[in-house]
Amino acid sequence: MVKYVFNRILQIIPVVLGITVLVFFIMRMIPGDPAMVMLGQDATPEDIARIRAILGLDRNIFVQLFSYIKNMLMLDFGNSIFLRQPVLEVIKASFPATIELAVTALIISLIIAVPLGIISAVKQNSWVDYTSMAFAQLGISMPVFWTGVLLILLFSVKLGWLPSFGRGESIIEGLKVLVTTGSGEVLLASLKKLILPAASLGIMGSAMISRMIRSTMLEVLDSDYVRTARAKGTVERKVIMKHAFRNALLPVVTIVGLQFGTLLGGSIITESVFAWPGIGRIIVTAISQRDFPLVQGGVIFLATTFAVMNLLVDVLYVVINPKIRH
Amino acid sequence: MKSLFLKRLLNNKSAVIGGVIVIIVIMCALLAPVISPYDPYTMNMPDRLQGPGGSHLLGTDQFGRDLLTRLIYGAKVSLQVGVIAVGLAMFVGVFLGLIAGYYGGWTDKIIMRFVDIFLAFPIILLAIAFVAALGPNTRNVMLALGMVYWTSYTRVVRSSVLSIKEEEYIMAAITTGASDIRIIFTYILPNALAPIIVMATLGLGTAIISESTLSFLGLGVQPPTASWGSTLAFGLKFIRDAPYLSIFPGLAIMLTVLGFNLLGNGLRDVTDPKLTRK
Numbered sequence: 001m002v003k004y005v006f007n008r009i010l011q012i013i014p015v016v017l018g019i020t021v022l023v024f025f026i027m028r029m030i031p032g033d034p035a036m037v038m039l040g041q042d043a044t045p046e047d048i049a050r051i052r053a054i055l056g057l058d059r060n061i062f063v064q065l066f067s068y069i070k071n072m073l074m075l076d077f078g079n080s081i082f083l084r085q086p087v088l089e090v091i092k093a094s095f096p097a098t099i100e101l102a103v104t105a106l107i108i109s110l111i112i113a114v115p116l117g118i119i120s121a122v123k124q125n126s127w128v129d130y131t132s133m134a135f136a137q138l139g140i141s142m143p144v145f146w147t148g149v150l151l152i153l154l155f156s157v158k159l160g161w162l163p164s165f166g167r168g169e170s171i172i173e174g175l176k177v178l179v180t181t182g183s184g185e186v187l188l189a190s191l192k193k194l195i196l197p198a199a200s201l202g203i204m205g206s207a208m209i210s211r212m213i214r215s216t217m218l219e220v221l222d223s224d225y226v227r228t229a230r231a232k233g234t235v236e237r238k239v240i241m242k243h244a245f246r247n248a249l250l251p252v253v254t255i256v257g258l259q260f261g262t263l264l265g266g267s268i269i270t271e272s273v274f275a276w277p278g279i280g281r282i283i284v285t286a287i288s289q290r291d292f293p294l295v296q297g298g299v300i301f302l303a304t305t306f307a308v309m310n311l312l313v314d315v316l317y318v319v320i321n322p323k324i325r326h
Numbered sequence: 327m328k329s330l331f332l333k334r335l336l337n338n339k340s341a342v343i344g345g346v347i348v349i350i351v352i353m354c355a356l357l358a359p360v361i362s363p364y365d366p367y368t369m370n371m372p373d374r375l376q377g378p379g380g381s382h383l384l385g386t387d388q389f390g391r392d393l394l395t396r397l398i399y400g401a402k403v404s405l406q407v408g409v410i411a412v413g414l415a416m417f418v419g420v421f422l423g424l425i426a427g428y429y430g431g432w433t434d435k436i437i438m439r440f441v442d443i444f445l446a447f448p449i450i451l452l453a454i455a456f457v458a459a460l461g462p463n464t465r466n467v468m469l470a471l472g473m474v475y476w477t478s479y480t481r482v483v484r485s486s487v488l489s490i491k492e493e494e495y496i497m498a499a500i501t502t503g504a505s506d507i508r509i510i511f512t513y514i515l516p517n518a519l520a521p522i523i524v525m526a527t528l529g530l531g532t533a534i535i536s537e538s539t540l541s542f543l544g545l546g547v548q549p550p551t552a553s554w555g556s557t558l559a560f561g562l563k564f565i566r567d568a569p570y571l572s573i574f575p576g577l578a579i580m581l582t583v584l585g586f587n588l589l590g591n592g593l594r595d596v597t598d599p600k601l602t603r604k
Binding site: 014015018019022023026027028029030031137138140141142143144145146149150152153157261262264265266268269272273283284287288292295299302303306307310 | 439440442443444446447448449450451452454455456457458459460461531535538539542543544545555558562565566569572573576579580581583584587588
């Protein structure tokens, strides 16, 4: 297993390199002179020359690429033109907000999807099954930004229960305040701002995960060992939770892991709807400001995180699957 | 054979419901100038932000334009972007899948490494990167989505080719001296078509969601062109006074995507007898 994990980690190196090269060349697809595109028609030749020097555009494209990769290995993604600070600093400041959003969304997805998937499978072809799968089908068909808009309409505009945009202190900070001072106000304020964006992403995730849980549960419920457990007179609840669900969990781990990546992608959009100060919103804003070093660094960073998540899922799958552990 | 396929398709509830929704959306797109009650671009400020009902069934937007008309024209834009993006992705993806699967070896390895790199991105992130570089407009959205979605076709076609090329009739074609191009396009491609059609149908729904997402973020179809995503984004500014501007465009996107998803699922069930959905 150690050998497998080691090999899998090695495999990620060319993927990250490929991501960097691809994003680098995509950013070079800008029609015309990128310096001119960034500065607009009114830019002076001096300004254009300055930006060209900052971006290294005055050098051969392959020299630019090798220089970018070399700098990236030292965690130097260049400087944001608009924010006038290192891209890595901008990423570091915004990434925790994205992770907080994606993790909370995943938790919400699981809270909705696990019971829904299990009940649908156990009560196959009943009204419960049809209703929950209709919910899943609608969830897949709804654009995530619209789910966000509907939640804002209901919980912010109509009921006035929750704020519709922005982020408070981080949840960790809120917990720290709770532990040190005993006051839960900071945590509560943070949770109030987190709940709507996380729920809109979570609903999207739950639709996919519940379908997956249902189909794997159906397969497991049809297996010989479940039949044997029932024949031995095991209580149905125990059959479902101990025998069926535990075995159905294995493929679900894969889909949940991949779903986390999808939630990272979805967070780009959700962050824009809810003005959530994460890396996705930073990228979208950077595009409108034509801050290409920030767009390039942000996209490479998010894609690399996605690739690392896939690696962790693969490794976790091997660790928890006794059939392939050795 | 054809009538059997149609019979099975018409017996599939998912395919029928999806098909009906898709036909309605296509009719809206094709007959937009005929069935629309108003012009989608003419501003009428005295009528701005009128609620649903009266002479404007779904209300008017911030410029007094009829929302229903803009949604009908939006169907045209969404379908156009979806069809061209999926067509492009299919063309590139199927071609590379055929080459990778048929020739194997280094050709296969190189193509599949490219696929791995593209798959390392969340799809919408890669589309955003392409649009950021190319510039936000309708043509570039089609291009960007085409460049993002080709990988799934390559993977599916490649695996189909790997199994088809071991069939006896392919061996027979090789021994008769048929050229590679003839074998690929006459014998292999027709046998790999079913999963491609299913993927393309499901892909249309995904492409429509992606287009509306890019337009919502201001990176897709640009105003004044009527697009569901941008209409919704502008409606968000009036969410307190005119919530219908945010509700109806989203509903249009959801129903259309639902239609393509149901039709795709139905087609999958009908074309793949092994895949009896539970």
